[in-house]
Amino acid sequence: MAESITTTEFSSEMQQAYINYSMSVIMARAVPDIRDGLKPVQRRVLFAMNELGLNADKPHRKSARIVGDAMGKYHPHGDSSIYDALVVMSQDFKKGMALVDGHGNFGSIEGDGAAAMRYTEARLKKFTQEVYLADLDKDVVDFKPNFDETEEEPEVLPVRVPNFLVNGSEGIAVGMTTSVPTHNLGEVIDGVKLLIDNPAATTEDLMAVIQGPDFPTGGIVINKSDLKEIYESGRGRIKVRGKAEIQRGTRRTDKDQIVITEIPYTMVGANISKFLSDVAALVENKKLPDILDISNQSSKEGIRIVLELRKGADAERILQALYKKTKLEDTFGVNMLAIAGGKPETLSLKRVLEEHVQFQMEVNTRKYRTLLKKETARKEIQEGLIRAVDIIDLIIEIIRGSKTLKTAKNCLITGETQGITFRHKTSEQQARKLCFTEAQATAILELRLSKLIGLEILALEKEHGETVKKIARYEKLLGSRRAMLDAIKGDLDHIKKEYGLPRKTQILDAQSAVYEEEPEKEVPAVFLMNRFGYVKTMEESLFQKNEESVMAEHKLALPCMSTGKICLFTGQGNLHQIKVQDIPSGKPKDKGVPIENISNFNGENESGLLFTTSEAMSGRKLLFATKRGLVKIVDASEFETIKKTIASTKLGEGDELVSVEFLEKSELILVSQDKTYLRFAAEEIPEMKKASAGVRGMKLAEGDAVCQIIQADPGESVKIKLGSRRYGLDKLKKRDARPEKIIK
Template identity: 60%
Template sequence: MSEQIIKTEFSDIMQKSYIDYAMSVICQRALPDVRDGLKPVQRRVLYAMQELGLSADKPHRKSARIVGDTMGKYHPHGDSSIYEALVVMEQDFKKGMPLVDGHGNFGSIEGDGAAAMRYTEAKLQKFTQEVYLADMDKNVVDFQSNFDETEKEPVVLPVRIPNLLINGAEGIAVGMTTSIPPHNLSEVVDGVKAYMDNPDITTEELMEYVKGPDFPTGGIVVNQKELKNIYETGSGKMKLRGKVHFEKAKKRSERDKLVITEIPYTMIGANISKFIADVVGLIENKTTSDIVDVSNESSKEGIRIVLELRRNADVERLENLLYKKTRLEDTFGVNMLAIANGRPELLSLKDIISYHTRFHYEVLTRKYETLLKKELEQKEIKEGLIKASDMIDLIIEILRGSKSLKDAKSCLIHGETDNITFKTQKSKKEASKLCFTEKQASAILEMRLYRLIGLEIMALQEEYAEILKKIDKYQDILEHPASMKKVMKKDLEKIKKIYGFERKTELTNAKAAVVKALPIEEKEVVFVMDRFGYSKILDKSTYERNEETVLKEYRHIVHCMNTDKVCVFTDTGVMHQIKVQDIPSGRLRDKGTPLDNIGNYDSRNEQILLIAPDRVLKESSLLFVTAASMVKLVDGAEFIVQKKTVAATKLAEGDTLTAVRIVSAKEGITNAQIIMQSEEGYFLRFPLEEVTRKKKGAIGIRGMKLQEQDHVKHIYLTGVEEEDTPSIIYKEKELVFSKIRLMGRDGKGVKVRR
């Protein structure tokens, strides 16, 4: 067989392949179908469980068996994704209506993972059986071949309620994501009925029934006024809060408590531990002194996080602080994206109800068409049996005179009497007039003799009358939309009566949490940081008692006020700001906290050149010197900014900062001098007043002519109050700067060889 080389554009192939992959992920993995509100993996798990016979009245079966059947027959992907889908459908704190009845450890609201699938067991909830999987045998949905065409699976499940609203959905596809909150079943049913009565209903009118999300964790939605826009557009942000109440101490030995009994839906999982850690952080950072202790007393009965309070604590301020500084108030991003008519579509509340109502109508139509067809078949059979019972003697004579079953059947259907022996010509003549249908003839031939008893014949006639009633009923439902609507409403009302529940989430319009800063008693403190980057704040008295030890053990020591900000300049040309209040206080022997954990400073990629309080910078100038010998003076007031990180200077490509020095502006810099030292041993001394003042966004001017591959290694200042260095030890000997010839800026300098 000859090979043929196809020449094509690589970008075209890549584009087509990526689009195919993206659509596969969107439609076959990540997004739910608007009709049943299920992703393919969820649909396949539920169908596999039904095929295994795991109904609510049967024993639980190992989850591994369910996962194995789902993966082997319908879902050719990883077992972990299948088991995760099974687990989520069991968790009542994630789903408005759990679809799976689990037995064993299926995880907890606090983020504990489920046990391995070999340890847990599961079966279907009764709700799932009756509302999601009922009537599957009545041709209510289409089936398609599975991945290897050895099995058939439903394209969609015949779900009778808008599951997309009741259980919500979360999924990340390619270039799009869906996030739909769960809603109250009773409210959604009422909303569907209202839509059926008035298809032109507005979102505002629909929200009289579907008032808003109803999260299984309860909590409070505090921006109710924004829900209308969210439900009209299909996207927006819901602000959620946990429920907090105050418990007064009953005894003198006890403390007042602030108890959290409901949490935002977004807090479930590891975020509960994160919340407790954040509360502890508020205590350690002295943001609040009203909390004495925090404990998690949650159990199977529900959430209970207890904050013990000091006497006369400001409870209202503390609540606002928790909303402002922790995830007790959080945002739930809504993006109601689902597969509709085979493609992803952003849906409004009315769109979801509309799509599902049409789907429910289609399911019921197919159901009653199947039932009608079955009853019409039974009508045909019953008519034949009743007719046969009226001429039973002739039927018996035909059977006794027939040589084969085929001859008897031909006589009953077509009146063929040639191969049958009759007792009289009259019987033969009557037999030739018979014209039963194929199904009637088969039923007559299979009829048992006991059906000839008088009472049985009466029962047969009663069954026939009942069949006629059912046929009339089914034809009325199929032919009259009003009758179908009545059936749908009755179906929905029954579901609501059996499975409906009270709303858990409260809806309100609350003001944004505002925390007034408590007045701080200003006092002098000392910031210290060791060579490993661990920092802390020391009391002034502690520092003075141990000054010698501090000077020996710490690389950076900055005297400041507790209301100041500490400004950290690094060799990358940026300045990081950290509030002194955000730096934990400690005793002398405490290890401290890495500066990386407090601000934006990254010790792996940055080297600290200067740390100074912002109040000192206000009254000073800053001298910047780079490795490429660019120098400038900048007014310190330029660095009084609100941002935590700003560019302190502009650097040429490949250049880095070598030094940042504070130069006091009180007495000027007339007598000050700068000494620049290069890596090759060149020293240049010139007056500091020759350095030009620039803005922080400027590169600066050249301070020293450098040899090729040389760079500025150190700088020294003389005649400056903050730093006066008259001499250094260079090559094991003292080098006095006054002995170096005073030159002008941009000179080559002199090489010190000793």
């Protein structure tokens, strides 16, 4: 085969390939079709279960079998994504109407995962059979070849309710997402009926029956006034709040409790445990010290989270704090994106219902055409059999006188008598008048003699009468749009009566949580660190009482304020800050926590040079010196930041800080590893920014490095020992020139 080389622009080829990939993800994976509200994987799982005959009245079948069939026949992707879809469709705490009846561990509302597919079993819900999969055999939707063209699968399922609203949808595609809340089945059905009766209905009219989202977890939607704009645009944010009640103690010794019985939909899963840990953190950080205990008493009966309060606590204020600072009040982002008309589109509430009505008209038209064709064929046969009963003796004579079945059949259709032996001449004359259709002739020849009993003949005539009525009904439905819409409404009424449930989520306009934190009391404390890097704080008075024993166990004791920060400068040029309130408070025998657990400081790779406090740094200047002889002075205000870690200086490759200290004296002495000393006035060092490297304070011989910096006052004698002699550093001559080289 000859090669064909196409020259093309690389960028345009990549652009087209990315567009193709994006559309594939959008259309074939992440975004539901507005007609049935299902993603491809959900549709294929349900269809595979239907093909396996897993009806509600049949035994459950292993989930692994369902996943295997769906993957092997229709969805050639990972088995985990197929099983995840199966699991979610069985979870009534995630779906407005669960579609799969799961047997075994299918996860919990608290975030527990489902058991492996080899352990669980599933079958279809009766609701799914009747509302999602009924009439597939009546040519109501188009079928298409599967991925390897060995099977046929439906393009969409003939879902009879707006599943896009009832069960909602969540999906992330390339450059777009879909996020639709669940709604109440009965309300959505009423909305469809309202639109059928009044196509000009406004969003406000529809919201008279569709109040808003109805989450399976209940809760309260608190921004009712925003829903109209959300449903008109298809986008917005719904504020959801858990339902909690304050239970007052009935006896003197009883404590008040806050009991949470419903949670926001966004808290489903691991967010419940996160809520518990967030409350515990608020208690530990003394934001909500009046909460004495929190317990999760949830069970199969429902959610129950109990917070026990201190006697005399302001329960209402604590509840407002929980709304403000935890997931007990959250937002649900709405983006009603779906595939409509073959392309992704964000739809309004009315447009969603209009698309559903149009889809139902198409499905029902195809359904009744199929039924009409079937009943017409049945009527033809019934009429043939009724005529045949009246002349049954003649037909028996034709059959007995024919040598072949073809001869007898031909006689019944065309009246051709050649090759047939008749007993009477009149019989032959009557036979020539026969003109049954081919279908009638076939049915007559297959007629069993038992059907000639009188009662059977009456039953046949009754059946014919019913068939005629059905044909008349189908023709009326197909000939009148109004009649078809009324039939759709009738189906919806049946579904609502059979499967409708009361609303779970309350819709109202409520004020946002109002909570003002009480200013934290500023009390003196002591920061302690032992030789293993464990830190804690201690009340100042308690430290003073036990100072001797405490200092025997700790290498560092730093006075601080409860509202301040501990500042740690490291040899690697970093400043780590730790809020005092984040450090656990303890008693003398308490161990504390590793400093790495509450800060970014890594004791294995960093050397701590200066521990100080934000209060001690206020209004002061810091002196920096590196082993390569660079020095600088930085105003402490440079380090005022909310970040936990910042760079305190700029270091060259291979350089590191050897000293960070407060500038307290007017003269400085640099000391090198080779015992070289240089004394000069501190005013010779310029004040610089934290991002600068500094100026060269001392020229070093090759291989030498600064190891220390000493501060001294003019005339102050600083003694050093070299060998057997002692020298006074006050005898060193001061350098006349200022440091000339600035390293930026």
